[in-house]
Amino acid sequence: MNLSPTKTKTYVKEALLDSRLRASVDKATQTSLAKRNDKKEQIPYWEELRYKAHSIKRDVMEHLDTYLETFEKNCVSNGIHVHWAANAKEARQIILNIAHEKHAKTIVKSKSLTTEELHLNDFLIENDLETLETDLGEYIVQLLGQIPSHLTAPALHLNRQDIGKVFHEKLGIDYTEDPNELLTIARNTLREKFLNADIGISGVNFAVAESGSVVVVENEANARLTVGVPKTHIAVMGIEKIIPNMDDLAVFLKLLGPSATGQKASVYVNIVGGPAFQKLKEGPEEMHIVLLDNGRSKMLADPELRETLFCIRCGACLNVCPIYQQIGGHAYGWVYMGPIGITLIPQYLGEKEGKYSPYLSSLCGACYEICPVRINIPHHLLKLRNNVVEKGYSMKIEKIGMDIWAFLARHPKLYRFATWFPGKFQMLLPKGQSFPAPGYTGERALGKFDKKGFRKRFLEMKKNK
C-alpha cells in the first residue's frame, strides 16, 4: 500500500464518500472512548498521573543522551546486543544481517509502529524471508496489503464481512464472517508459525534505562510468543522510548491500559532484560535491540516540539478526534495518523511532503485533554502550520486570500465596502444559490451573508446595549 501525505486531500474526499468506512470507524472509536472513560473514572489520581508522566518524559528528553548510554550499558551487561541506526535504511540492513547470520527463513512479528516506519515487512519479504505479522489486526491488514489504520487497532476500518472475504480469498478457506471462527483460523495458522519461526521481531513500548530491559505490552499473547519462543529476538525501538526506572514504568502502565484499549491493565506485560535462554533454557538464545533515530534527534532540537516525542502511541487522541472519526487512518497518508500523527508527519518527512497534515485538525483541543502524557497537540499544530507557511509550502489560494485580507485591513474604507458588498450582491444570485467557494461549495452550500454587514450590525448592537 503506497500512501503519501501529499495526496491526503484525495484520500480525505474518498473517505468522506465511503459510508461503510465511516460507520466502522465511528463504531470503533465510540466503543473505545466509552471503555476508556469508564476505566479512567476508576482511577481518582488520573490527572495527577498525567502530570507525572509528562514530567518523567520531559526529564528523559532533556537528558536523553545520558539515559541512552545507561540503557546501552545495562543491556550489554544483560547479554543483549545493541545496535544504533541513524535512519530506516540502516535499521533494515542491521535486521537483515542478523537474519542472514542466523540463516533464518521465517520471522514472526508482533505489532510495532516503528517497524511500519521502516517498511520492514516488504523489505524482508523482498529478501526472501517469510515475515508474518501476528497481531490479529496486523495479520488482516498484511493479508490485504494495507498498513494499519489506527495506532492500536490496525484493522479498525474493516468490518467482519471485509475480513471474512480476505480470509476466504487469501487463505483458501470457506467464507465465514463469524468473529470467533475467523480468530480460530488465524490462531491455528499462526501457532504453527510461532513454534517454528527462527526470529521474533517485536516493538518496544518502554525501555527501562536502569535495568536494561524492554517492555512489550499486549493482549493477544502474540508478543509473548514472539519474544519467548524463537531462538533469536530482535526488539526495534525509537530512541524516545526510554524511561528512567521501574517505578516510572508503573506510572506509564497505569495510563497506557485505559488510554489504549479501555483496560485497567493490558493482559500481558513482557519485561525482557536479556535472552530468556540464559535463565530458562528455552526461547531466545540471542537478543538484539535496534535503537532507531530516523529524525528523532532533529525533533528533539526544538524546545517545544520535542514534546511530541513524549507520545506513548496509545491512540486515545485518534478516538476522540472529530476529524479521525470521519476519515479513518489511511487518509493521513503515512504510518502515523490522527492528531499525534499530523504533528509527526511534517517533522519526520519535512514540511514539503507534510504540508497538508497539520491542517487535518479542528484545533478543538480534545486530543490535549485526553492525552495521557499531556502533549499539547493543538499548540504544536499551530507552530507546524506556521512552519509550513514560512517555508513557502502553504496553498496558493490561502496565500492569495490572506494577502487580500491584509490589504483590506490596512484600508478601512475598502474593508467596510468588502464586508457590506456580499450581503447586497447575493440578492442578484438565483434563488437557493450561494457564492461559489472553490473546494467548499462543491459538496455543500455557503451560508447567506448578513444583509447589513458586520460593521453596521455591530454598531447597532453597541447602540442598543
Added chain:
Amino acid sequence: MPSREKILNAIKKAVKTSSHLPEKPDYVEKEIESKLTSITPLDDKGFKEQFEKELQAVSGELVTVSSEKILVEHLYRDMLAGNNSSIAFMGTDSIFSQMSNLSDIQCLNTVDIPEQDRKATLANTQASLVSVDYAIADVASLVVLLDNIPSLFPHYLPDSIYVVVKPDQLVANMFELMEIIPDEKKKNMLFITGPSRTADIEKILILGAHGPRKLTVYWLES
C-alpha cells in the same frame, strides 16, 4: 562517523536548549499518594475482594480452596468438565504428586520434560497449573519473576491456565510491587491479567487470541 556517535552527538547538541514546556505542579506527588490511599482496602479481606472483583472483570475466575487436597478435587472436576485430559505443572510439585495418582488425566511435571521437547509438548498440553510470585489487587495481575522459575512455557502455551495464589502474595498495586521486588529480579518479569484476548474484529471481545482462553486462580488459604 559510526551511527552511535552521530546520534549521541546530535542529541547532546539538541538538549543544550532547555525545554519551553510546563512544569509539574507541586501538589502532584502528595495528591497521588492521598488518592491512592483513599481507594486502597483497609484489611486482607478487602484486598481479596478487590482482587476477585477485578479478576472477574477481566474474565478470570477465582476459586477459594482451604487445602491442596480440595484444590486437586476441584481441578480434577474442572478438567473433566472441560474435556481436558492433559495438564502440565510448574512450581506446584506437591499438587503434581497428588494429581498424578488420578489415572484419567495425563500429568506432566514441566521440569521432567527434556528441554528440547518442552515447546512442542507444552503446545500440545491442554492445561497447566502454575505458581506465580505476586498478585496485584487493584488490577488482578499475576506477576512471574523469570529468575524464580525453570520454564515460562506453561504460563502461556496451554489453552487453560490454573494459577495458585497464596494470600501473602497479594500486593495493593503496581507501585507497591515495584518497591518490594529486588532490582535484579525486576529485569525479567511477566504480568498476566486475565486470559488472552482480542477485539480487532469490530471491537467484539473474544477470549483466547494466541494464548490461553481460560484463566482460573486458586486462592489457597492454608
